[in-house]
Amino acid sequence: MHKHGTPRHFWYLCMLPFSPLCRKIEAAGFIPDCFFSARRNNMDSFEEQYQKAIENAVQKKVEDNLRNPEMNADYDKYQLDCLLNPDKHADIEGIADCICENEEKGSLGNECFFASLEADETGKVTVNPAIPVGCTSCLMHGKPGNPADRKELLPVFELLNHSDVPVYALIAPAYISQFSEEVTPGKLRSTFKHLGFAGMIEVALFADILTMKEAMEFDRSIKTDKDFMLTSCCCPMWIAMIRKVYGQLVPHIPPSVSPMIASGRAIKLLHPEAKTVFIGPCIAKKAEAREKDVAGAIDYVLTFQEVQDILDMTGIRPEQEKEDLRDHSSTSGRIYARAGGVSTAVQSTLDRLHPNRPIPLKAERADGVPACKALLEKIKEGRLESNFIEGMGCAGGCVGGPKALIPRDEGRDHVNKYGLSASSYTPIDNPYVMDLLHRLGIDSIDALLEDTRIFSRHFDS
Numbered sequence: 491m492h493k494h495g496t497p498r499h500f501w502y503l504c505m506l507p508f509s510p511l512c513r514k515i516e517a518a519g520f521i522p523d524c525f526f527s528a529r530r531n532n533m534d535s536f537e538e539q540y541q542k543a544i545e546n547a548v549q550k551k552v553e554d555n556l557r558n559p560e561m562n563a564d565y566d567k568y569q570l571d572c573l574l575n576p577d578k579h580a581d582i583e584g585i586a587d588c589i590c591e592n593e594e595k596g597s598l599g600n601e602c603f604f605a606s607l608e609a610d611e612t613g614k615v616t617v618n619p620a621i622p623v624g625c626t627s628c629l630m631h632g633k634p635g636n637p638a639d640r641k642e643l644l645p646v647f648e649l650l651n652h653s654d655v656p657v658y659a660l661i662a663p664a665y666i667s668q669f670s671e672e673v674t675p676g677k678l679r680s681t682f683k684h685l686g687f688a689g690m691i692e693v694a695l696f697a698d699i700l701t702m703k704e705a706m707e708f709d710r711s712i713k714t715d716k717d718f719m720l721t722s723c724c725c726p727m728w729i730a731m732i733r734k735v736y737g738q739l740v741p742h743i744p745p746s747v748s749p750m751i752a753s754g755r756a757i758k759l760l761h762p763e764a765k766t767v768f769i770g771p772c773i774a775k776k777a778e779a780r781e782k783d784v785a786g787a788i789d790y791v792l793t794f795q796e797v798q799d800i801l802d803m804t805g806i807r808p809e810q811e812k813e814d815l816r817d818h819s820s821t822s823g824r825i826y827a828r829a830g831g832v833s834t835a836v837q838s839t840l841d842r843l844h845p846n847r848p849i850p851l852k853a854e855r856a857d858g859v860p861a862c863k864a865l866l867e868k869i870k871e872g873r874l875e876s877n878f879i880e881g882m883g884c885a886g887g888c889v890g891g892p893k894a895l896i897p898r899d900e901g902r903d904h905v906n907k908y909g910l911s912a913s914s915y916t917p918i919d920n921p922y923v924m925d926l927l928h929r930l931g932i933d934s935i936d937a938l939l940e941d942t943r944i945f946s947r948h949f950d951s
Contacts, residue, residue: 539573544647544799653765659689659691660769661690662750662769662775663823665794669797669798669808675908676812681806697819697823699927700724704721704746705839709843712877718874718876719742725883726777747787751784754766755787755943758787759943768788768792769792771889771890772888779791819920821912825909828902833880854874855880856881857886862883885898
C-alpha cells in the first residue's frame with residue numbers, strides 16, 4: 491500500500507508502458523490501447539495526465555489549459571475527456587480493447603459476479619456500462635492494464651473555483667482517521683472549508699435517521715418466525731446483488747434510501763441552490779448516485795484517494811487546520827462504517843423503541859462479495875435461521891473499501907473508538923435527529939414509515 495493508501499496495482503499499472511514485459515503482454519492483446527496511445531505519441535501516461543490535470547485545477551487553469559484545444563495537444567484526447575467529463579463515461583472502463591485467448595472467454599463469468607465482462611466472437615473483451623456497480627473485482631483481480639475507475643475531481647474543482655452556489659462535502663462514516671490520526675473531525679471540517687466547500691456534513695447523522703426507519707420497518711414487517719428483512723441500505727453492492735441476481739428477494743428490502751442519498755436530498759431541500767459532493771472509500775457510490783430513481787441528490791462522488799490527491803497537490807495539511815468540532819451523530823450512525831455496524835445500530839434502536847418485543851431481532855451478516863453471495867444462496871435455499879440480514883460488499887465493511895487510505899482493521903478500530911465517543915448511543919437519544927427532522931418538515935419518527943420524498947425508495951427486481 492502506498493503511504494496515502496493507493497493500491498500497489500495502480501502504480502504498477504501506471505508504470506506498465508515502460509516495461510519490456512508489458513510489450514509482450516500488449517502484443518498478446520491483454521492491455522487496452524488507451525494505456526499505450528499516450529506513450530506511442532510521446533504523450534504523458536494516464537497517471538501523469540491526471541496529476542497535471544489536478545495541478546491545473548488547483549491553479550484555476552482548467553478552462554485555459556485543459557479545455558482549450560490549442561493548449562491540450564499533449565494530452566490523450568480520450569483520457570482527457572474521461573477526466574474533464576466523467577458524466578459521459580462509465581464508472582469503470584478502459585478494458586474495451588483487450589483481447590483474450592479463446593479458452594479464456596469461457597471464464598469471463600467467473601471474473602465478475604455481475605457478469606459485466608463480455609467477449610465477442612473475435613475475443614474482444616468489453617465492460618457492459620449498464621451493469622457495473624463498482625465492485626472493483628475487475629480492477630483488483632484483472633490482468634495488468636484492466637479498467638480504471640471514474641474520477642470526478644476536475645468538475646468538482648471547477649465548481650469550487652468558478653461557481654457562486656454553496657458546495658457541501660458529505661463525508662462517509664468511514665472517514666475517521668483516514669487522513670491520519672491527527673486529523674480530527676473538526677480539523678477536516680476546516681480543511682474542506684479551506685478548499686472552498688460551504689461546509690462538511692457527517693453522513694452518520696443521516697445513518698441515525700435511517701437506523702430509526704429500519705428499526706421501525708422491522709417492527710412493522712416481522713410478525714412471525716418465518717419473516718425476515720434484508721438490509722443494508724448503505725451498501726450499493728449488496729443491494730445490486732439482490733436486485734440483479736436474486737430478484738426474488740427484493741420484496742424483503744425495506745423501502746429506504748441510503749444515508750448518502752438521504753443527506754443529499756436533505757441538503758437540497760434546505761438549500762435548493764446547493765451542490766453536493768459525497769466523499770468516501772467506495773467506487774460503487776459513483777454508480778448509486780446516478781441510478782434513475784435517486785439521481786440528483788448527489789452531484790459528484792469523490793473517493794478518499796481523490797481528496798488525498800487534492801491535499802497533496804495544494805499542500806494543505808489537515809492536521810494543521812483549526813478545530814471546528816460539531817458533534818451531531820450518535821454511536822449507531824458512526825458504526826455504519828464497519829461490518830456488523832448496521833445490525834448493532836438497528837438492534838440497539840429497536841430495543842429502545844420496543845424492549846419487550848415478542849419476536850426479537852436475530853441478525854446475520856456477511857461482508858465481501860463471496861460471503862454475501864453465500865448468504866443470499868442460503869436464504870434462497872430456505873436455510874435461514876435469522877430475521878435481519880446485513881450485507882456489505884467489501885470485506886470489513888466500508889472501512890475495507892477499495893479507496894480507503896488505511897488498512898481495514900485499523901479503520902474499524904478508529905470507527906469503534908469514534909462511535910464510543912458520541913454523546914448519544916442511539917438515534918432515539920440524539921437531540922440533533924429530531925431537530926433535523928423538524929427542519930425537514932417531519933414532525934414525528936412515526937412519519938418515517940410514510941412515503942417521504944427524502945428517506946423513501948421503492949425497489950424492483
